[in-house]
Amino acid sequence: MTLVFSLFILAISFIFAGCSMYEFKDPTGAQLQIQYISPQDKEQKTVSQLKPSPQKITSQPQTKVSEIEIIPEFKVKPKSNDFAIVIGIEDYQGLPKSDFSSKDAKLVKDYLKAIGFQERNIEFIINEKATKSAIEKAIEAWLPNRVKNDSKVFIYYSGHGAPEPKTGDAYIVPYDGDPNYLEVTGYPLKRLYEKIGKLPAKEIVVVLDSCFSGAGGRSVIAKGARPLIIMTDMPAISQNIAVLSASQSSQISISSYEKGHGIFTYYFLKALKEGKKTIADIYEYIKPLVEDEAKQLNVQQSPAITPEPEKIKGKFILR
Numbered sequence: 001m002t003l004v005f006s007l008f009i010l011a012i013s014f015i016f017a018g019c020s021m022y023e024f025k026d027p028t029g030a031q032l033q034i035q036y037i038s039p040q041d042k043e044q045k046t047v048s049q050l051k052p053s054p055q056k057i058t059s060q061p062q063t064k065v066s067e068i069e070i071i072p073e074f075k076v077k078p079k080s081n082d083f084a085i086v087i088g089i090e091d092y093q094g095l096p097k098s099d100f101s102s103k104d105a106k107l108v109k110d111y112l113k114a115i116g117f118q119e120r121n122i123e124f125i126i127n128e129k130a131t132k133s134a135i136e137k138a139i140e141a142w143l144p145n146r147v148k149n150d151s152k153v154f155i156y157y158s159g160h161g162a163p164e165p166k167t168g169d170a171y172i173v174p175y176d177g178d179p180n181y182l183e184v185t186g187y188p189l190k191r192l193y194e195k196i197g198k199l200p201a202k203e204i205v206v207v208l209d210s211c212f213s214g215a216g217g218r219s220v221i222a223k224g225a226r227p228l229i230i231m232t233d234m235p236a237i238s239q240n241i242a243v244l245s246a247s248q249s250s251q252i253s254i255s256s257y258e259k260g261h262g263i264f265t266y267y268f269l270k271a272l273k274e275g276k277k278t279i280a281d282i283y284e285y286i287k288p289l290v291e292d293e294a295k296q297l298n299v300q301q302s303p304a305i306t307p308e309p310e311k312i313k314g315k316f317i318l319r
Helices: 002-016 039-050 101-114 132-142 179-185 189-197 263-273 279-296
Strands: 021-025 031-035 083-088 122-126 152-158 161-163 170-172 203-209 241-245 304-306
Touching: 083 101, 083 132, 101 122, 101 152, 101 203, 101 263, 122 132, 132 189, 152 189, 170 189, 189 203, 189 241, 203 263, 241 279, 263 279, 279 304
Parallel strands: 083 122, 083 152, 152 203, 203 241
Antiparallel strands: 021 031, 161 170, 241 304
16 A cells, blocks of 8 residues: 555656656566646647658659550440451570560451450450461351351461571471471461461451561571572462552562551551451551651561452451
């Protein structure tokens, strides 16, 4: 009792002395702390807790959005019987990158949906998923199991192409492809045209943002081989097929870092956005634009179309 009373008197004396924390020991050696918070301290602490702490504001770099990346709203009906395969390979298993190819493929898919293609009717394959077996399955199994007589088919490929040095035949290079062993690891364009030529589709459009000369750009070649000046002629294709390519057979297809896209795909989508509807109209629109853009990058690149534009006027309508 005497100890408790002594502690009380001691605490009172410290309070009047302006102290707020007291520490002392009783005769048994036990340590005791007493904290006093004055009304003024309590009020000040409460205000401090209510006052918001200043937050650090960091500025985020502004990413420039290309005009074609704003997807237009086309007034079209859903195309329930139309089908598309979209392939984009930017990162390869053992080859240099094909700049912006996967980004371009994603944007092409968005445009296809905007012009009426249904999500379930688009086979979308990019980067490590675009193996040789996956490409074969999409073209030779997925499509034939779905296409009907009134179907329209759209096939887009962005990535490396390669020539077979012995024959000059053009190959799509899958994610796991090897230009040194194209016959077993690549997918030949001849085979593509042969397989889709057997489909009962009304119209088939093939768009290739690639090149097959081996001279650079979106093209690779077997080690020790030289770029091909003359390649084999375009294989015969069915009358219901139109092919729009990024460049002529001996040229390369390039990308623009300023635009963040392959220049061919950029102007292809820009043509769609500005109201071009047929493959022939798109070709005539983009040809001078791609040529001029390529010249600014010190490259010769001129899009190609098969059959000739005059023969397919009014046909192969995309929207």
